[in-house]
Amino acid sequence: MFEIIRKDEMAKGTIVRFDINAPNIAQKIKPGQFIILRVNETGERIPITIADVDRLGGIIAIIVQVVGKTTALMRSLKAGDFIKDVVGPLGKPSPIRKLGTVLVVGGGTGIAILHHITKAMKEAGNTVIGIIGAREKDMLILEDEMRLLCDELIVTTDDGSYGIKGFVTLPLEKYLEERKDIKEIYAIGPIIMMKNVCKITKKYGVKTMVSLNPVMVDGTGMCGCCRVNINGETKFCCIDGPDFDGHQVDFDELEKRNSMYLKDEKDSLLFSIK
Amino acid sequence: MEQNIIKYKTHLNTYCPHCNNRLNVKEKDSEYILFKAIYKSKELDLKLSAYLEEFTIDASESIVEGDKLSDLFCPHCKTSLVTEEKVCEECGSKVGKIIISAYSKLIPFYICLNSGCKWIGLSKTDKRKLEQKIPRQEMPEQDHKLRVHNFMEVPYGLTSELAVLEANRCIQCKKPKCVDGCPVYIDIPGFIKLICEEKFDEAAKKIKERNVLPAVCGRVCPQEDQCEKTCILGIKDKPVAIGNLERFVADFERKMDLVKIPLIKEKRGKSIAVIGSGPGGLTCAADLIQLGYAVTIYEALHQPGGVLVYGIPEFRLPKTIVNFEIDYLRKLGCKIELNHVIGNIYTINELLEDFDAVYIGVGAGLPRFMNIEGENLCNIFSANEYLTRINLMKAYKFPEYDTPLPRGKNVAVIGGGNVTMDCARCALRTGAEKVTIVYRRSRKEMPAREEEIRHAEEEGIEFKLLTNPVKYMGDNQNWVIGMECVQMRLGEPDDSGRRRPIPIKGSNFIHDCDLVIVAIGAGPNPIIFSTTPDLKRNKWGYIEVNPETMETSKEFVYAGGDIVTGAATVIEAMGAGRIAANAIDKKLLDL
Secondary structure (H helix, E strand, O other), X not given: OEEEEEEEEEHXXXXXXXXXXXXXXXXXXXXXXXXXXXXXXXXXXXXXXXOEEEOOOOEEEEEEEOOOHHHHHHHOOOOOOEEOEEEEEEOXXXXXXXXXXXXXXXXXXXXXXXXXXXXXXXXXXXXXXXXXXXXXXXXXXXXXXXXXXXXXXXXXXXXXXXXXXXXXXXXHHHHHHHOOOEEEEEXXXXXXXXXXXXXXXXXXXXXXXXXXXXXXXXXXXXXXXXXXXXXXXXXXXXXXOOEEEHHHEOHHHHHHXXXXXXXXXXXXXXXXXX | XXXXXXXXXXXXXXXXXXXXXXXXXXEOOEEEEEEEEEEOOHHHHHHXXXXXXXXXXXXXXXXXXXXXXXXEEOOOOOOEOEEEEEEOOOOOOEEEEEEEEEOOEEEEEEEEOEOOOOOEEOOHHXXXXXXXXXXXXXXXXXXXXXXXXXXXXXXXXXXXXXXXXXXXXXXXXXXXXXXXHOOOOOOHHHHHHHHHOOOHHHHHHHHHOOOOOHHHHHHHOOHHHOHHXXXXXXXXXXXXXXXXXXXXXXXXXXXXXXXXXXXXXXXXXXXXXXXXXXXXXXXXXXXXXXOOOEEXXXXXXXXXXXXXXXXXXXXXXXXXXXXXHHHHHHHOOOEEEOOOOOOOOOOHHHHHHHOOEEEEOOOOOEEOOOOOEOOOOEOEEEHHHHHHHHHHOOHHHOOOOOOOOOOOOEEEEEOOOHHXXXXXXXXXXXXXXXXXXXXXXXHHHOOOOHHHHHHHHHOOOEEEOOEEEEEEEEOOOOXXXXXXXXXXXXXXXXXXXOEEEEEOOOOXXXXXXXXXXXXXXXXXXXXXXXXXXXXXXXXXXXXXXXXXXXXXXXXXXXXXXXXXXXXXXXXXXXXHHHHHHHHHHHHHHHO
């Protein structure tokens, strides 16, 4: 049983942050790695890449978007409640080293994972330029935290209610055009965002890492549910990833595989409401 | 006075009611009840054998005095078997009542002690019992038409009457071959004899001396390739149903609430970490606990049991039974840490700082795919994923449980092992209209147990043998709609001894399907190796061990089960766990 120490609702309650007491995991987990949690006895196992960690306090932070049954159930939990199972760290840590100037791009809840990686990038001595985007102003998360970490931070919103109007790809292309010293890009967000970011960065020949989020069951390589196509080869995201070279990822296949359970998710949510 | 032998031909096991020793002897192909008799008349000897066809009295060298059969006694405890004296119904003289136990009932018969009388009193039914040859008792099973609609266990198990009857088939070999066939050397004749005597709880204890998971092993061991394969009865008849008896005893003990926790007297003051709570890890842990070690099991999933909970379906191994046997281990004092992925949360070296030895029993947790076109289409699963969803996550109860259930009307399962059968039968129980097993060799080479293949056939699963998929086709949403297969023929035998399948050129055809399960085995999971590169591995990537101790290239680190051998059976993993436990004990004591 893992206690929720703190809970914050963000983005009009559609995104929730949980600080979970998990001292052993907190000791070990590195940026880019994920946990799998199961809320209760009848729950499913869902993978969540962590947003932050407090090693001394023994706390890990996760940020989830409320999309289906499990995340809706999570939103109903309060500080002091327990999550039945949390297992981690899982996956490989993000490859972080001093490169010079790096660009980090985040969209939606992807900013949560990006935040942890950005922190490590900065600690490793990199100059970090950040571009984060959301649908609208109220949906943007972790802006203050990212501003603290990044040497420069650009914000975009799809509807123009805050920052630059448009997608993150807009300022990204501008940066790549103007600055030739960007050594690496980390892009984390919705599949379509990562796909479009990679399309652009490939043009400029800048290595781009992405963090993938396929459906998983065990998260330890046992089931192969999370298989992704990397450069024509099947990889298991849970043990070979979750970070991959974005230029090698077959995003279309991932998107289709991730939509496999859309109908079931709806049924599950309806069933729980009834 | 001289001792002589009286024999009565029988197929039953008979016992002395005083010392419980067996009275049967085996000569050539027949079984006899054996008494030792003291008698005083040669005349009596002749008459007895003349009248009682089945009785033979070997009196050739005896000195005959007097004319009275004075005693029949047990050759083991020397107690008289004549318990009562009565008047003979034929001649009016004294009659001795002899009681032997057979069928776990005491069977009385009378022998007239008068040398001139021909009378032997044995009721007709008792006599029939003693002469009867018992066929192998099969377990009643759930009807195949009913069972394809539920996840309830298929065989109901033996009743106590059937179990006693079956146990009586065992001829109690002096040098039992069945024990050699058992990877954990259960005292098979010992527990079967206790069943004959209806001492079911003692029989359970007898098994547990060697095997902590009897209810599991009774269900999933391939007995036909192990203990029952070497049973002497199997030469002319069917072997004793050892597995079914083991299952009966364990179930009886559990249902009757007779499980007792043995007291562990000695404490070794040392601790062992066991990685993986599958059958091998559980056995290793149980043995070490009973030897007085403090044991902690680390399990990656949220439930202990390994393949017993995520892999083997409910209808073959009910999860309440697995949980019960694991609970027994907890009661013995074993600590089980769930949600711990060793390699990530702790490395092996970190464990060695806190523990005196480590046992790796993580199984072969990396499903194989064929790497053919279209294998990542939607609704194509590994057997591990499909079974984990259904068994561990209880997806068959979706949406009551949150994990979605993979659905298909026309299901294809690739492979020929037990796991293939499990997947096919799960598919049938979760709404498939047609399930086809696609296997590249013939039925004869299938590695699945005969019973599993039979159950699958009975339930209406189709077999497409000598067939191999080469490519999958999908619709515009990337969902699988069919597969291209090629027909195979069998060539020369390969390393496994089975004939190698060879594709027949131009024999390709399309097989429609909307759900595919790839059940072609698993390879070694890399997580532990990623942080313990100094663990020596063989060319297939499995851990190298000394087969006598199961110790790896790293001192104090032991390994066994599928991570050493590749996919094998539950009991083989248990055997490895036992070897390791003994070796660990020896090594730590010698320090």
